[in-house]
Amino acid sequence: MTNRSDRQTADVLVLANMLEKLRTHEGLTVARLHAGRSGIAEPLMELAATRRFASVHELDVATAAFDLVVNCVRDDLHGTQQIVADAILALGLHADTHARFGVDDRVIRSLYSTSLGRRREALLNHWHRLHEAVGHQPTEAPSDRALRGTTEPAVLRELANQLVRREIYSVGSKTVVMLDAAPAAATQPAAPPAGRVVVVGGAVMDATWRIKNLPAPETSSEAYGFDLSPGGKALTQAVATARLGLQTSLIAAVTDDRFGEEIMQYLEDEGVDTSLVKRVRGRRTPFTGVFEKELGDSIAVNWRNQSDVHLAPEDMDERRDQLVDCDALLVTFEVPRETMQRTLALAPRGVDNRPIVVVTPGQPYVDERISRDAFPRIDYLVAHPWELRNFTSQGQMPFDPDPVARNLLAFGVESLCMLVNGGCTVYSGPAHEVISVPTIPSIYKESATSRDAFCAALAAKLIDNGGKFSGQVALWAAAAMSCATADFPLTNSMPDRKRIDALLARSPFTVNGGGGVG
Structure with a gap:
């Protein structure tokens, strides 16, 4: 389904803006999500998809939000989009893959550095090598300006779009119904599956x-x-x-x-x-x-x-x-x-x-x-x-x-x-x-x-x-x-x-x- 409501489009824009802010400094981390729960990270933390993920895996909401993003990057983004999102947000999704492929350890550390500038530099300088490591045919590396102004915003918007899709559709929900927030409801045992x-x-x-x-x-x-x-x-x-x-x-x-x-x-x-x-x-x-x-x-x-x-x-x-x-x-x-x-x-x-x-x-x-x-x-x-x-x-x-x-x-x-x-x-x-x-x-x-x-x-x-x-x-x-x-x-x-x-x-x-x- 491609025709989204204005509300869904607005949600994508809000999440994309949030991700652009969270890419700075050390990137997207559980600690930053904890710290920004009532501020910058609130749109991600308040997603029903995040709360479902927390319920399924028995995680706190900040950890669930981080893991949900990692799952979205891994499962719903592909090729260059996945590689860019992994590096720009410093997720570490491909760290082991790069190491097994023989990418120098110093390059991997730079790719997931606490400095966004160093992450961008490592990504651009080793563009072809990083693509080959994950089995994707590389395109020509963008310029630094194109990476910042075009590639990154497009990738983060697509990631936001996938997060909203997980909010709307069944992906990742595993048929979990969230319990009411009231303490009395939380103590009620979950009904066993019927059939x-x-x-x-x-x-x-x-x-x-x-x-x-x-x-x-x-x-x-x-x-x-x-x-x-x-x-x-x-x-x-x-x-x-x-x-x-x-x-x-x-x-x-x-x-x-x-x-x-x-x-x-x-x-x-x-x-x-x-x-x-x-x-x-x-x-x-x-x-x-x-x-x-x-x-x-x-x-x-x-x-x-x-x-x-x-x-x-x-x-x-x-x-x-x-x-x-x-x-x-x-x-x-x-x-x-x-x-x-x-x-x-x-x-x-x-x-x-x-x-x-x-x-x-x-x-x-x-x-x-x-x-x-x-x-x-x-x-x-x-x-x-x-x-x-x-x-x-x-x-x-x-x-x-x-x-x-x-x-x-x-x-x-x-x-x-x-x-x-x-x-x-x-x-x-x-x-x-x-x-x-x-x-x-x-x-x-x-x-x-x-x-x-x-x-x-x-x-x-x-x-x-x-x-x-x-x-x-x-x-x-x-x-x-x-x-x-x-x-x-x-x-x-x-x-x-x-x-x-x-x-x-x-x-x-x-x-x-x-x-x-x-």
Whole structure:
């Protein structure tokens, strides 16, 4: 979302002005924030995002404010912006990286000196070396005048902009609700998360190149951004459900290499239980290469390394108790077909308090037919139209998703949620009732993780409603998908409940055929 209100723009200006003042002398430090809590640093200290960070990590507000800025620089700024912000504010974010790269210790000390002038001098004199140390292709170093008058103000304004985004959106909140400031309220125990979810699927590393256009064959082009981060449909769904306040466990195969350790740490930081994760020793982490264009549409290439890193049917047998004792079970086709079918077979049917089963058929199994016994065990199949081709009879032309959807319900799938351009068409119930959920507009195209937000929100709302589906449940899940799409430029775009409710509050949409469905 790019059109901000005047108030949001004013907040950016206030924070940017504050950061410009705090860059002087020794830079941004916890001590200066403590000292300036009621003065220069007050705009940063009063951010709800700062107070949420303090609550999550049990920190005093000044330390939380400093750590929030460091997180914003690390996660939301890239390349030259990150390098300049790190040095100008004397954060020390890249000190260890520079040292490992062989940057002279005297240069590093100057880069984070208590003198702004020395920091600028070190930055300009070693511009290319500092960029190479963090793996970024350097541009031509600016002049001292350009650094002071143009580059620094632009970088600090972008940092302020990201801080305001964290204030508005879900990034960093981890679904924390601040307690009332009154002493009596502070003594009340926090309510436990409602609902337990188990997610089964893949956990990989995503290597994402941000590009304007794909290069033509036998040519190359420059990416304007690059990111290496944990990914995978199941991992993202687990993070999304945790942010919605659900007790979430992930069942996936993760290696013990450095990328596997990063995946585990990320899950723990996001509040996802990792006790059911299968650790694979001495193997390489699977990767997904993503080429992401400016408005969010992307293409991806997967290297699953399934011969070495996978969940086997017997792994699911060992975790049967956890599969049975949950409120919702989310399964993706990232696991082998036999493992997926065994997982569904272990989920109880025809009993009270059984888990709600949500299945994501991505990526579709190639040249492998799914057993007819699996379909009656699926409560909600959440698919893109192209993924339904794999459920058609071979040679059926032209492809029409509508009869395929109705056939899947005839085979036993309780509901099919077909996602198209940010909206949703739901086929549900024995009468094959069709519910049309509108698209909530966004300047961005549907991102790769939007469906994961939909699945998480669908599970959360169904748990809230005691398992009863309706058009309003579908609308809430579609709103979560729209939030993830609209927040696409942010590092972590999975929304919390407040973000979803806020979007629906200002979006006067109704659902066609939105009555309850038993």
